[in-house]
Amino acid sequence: MLNYNSGNGGWLSACFLSNTEISNYSGHYAGDGIQVHYVFNTHQIQYSLHYGTSGCWGGNGADQPVKNNAAAVGNNLASCTAVIHYNSGYGGAQDKFSAGTNGNLNSTLKNENASQSLIC
Secondary structure (H helix, E strand, O other): OOEEHHHHHHHEEEOOOEEEEEEEOOEEEEEEEEEEEEEEEEOOOOOOOOOOOOOOOOOOOOOOEOOOOOOEEEOOOOOOOEEEEEOOOOOEEEEOOOOEEEOOOOOOOOOOOOEEEEEO
């Protein structure tokens, strides 16, 4: 799960929830004229950066593109490490978050995130 805001304010911002690898946060063509776009939302279940509870309560960042707009990560996957990448296609600098951990993206990746992979 990615948060639009960082720090303790992260859990008060819009979030993006995913439990799979995404090679490009810009989205992709799904066929039959369907274009998938990844945006921050205020109505997704998440692991709170501060309190460890579910819900994405804040509206700050809602409907903003996920690509190059994330500031924090909360990984509530049971056994996989979430890896956030600077470039699309899982390239460039990266920041890793073990299962059950959360925190701010490092200074290189804050608002410069383009893809995510999992190490399981």
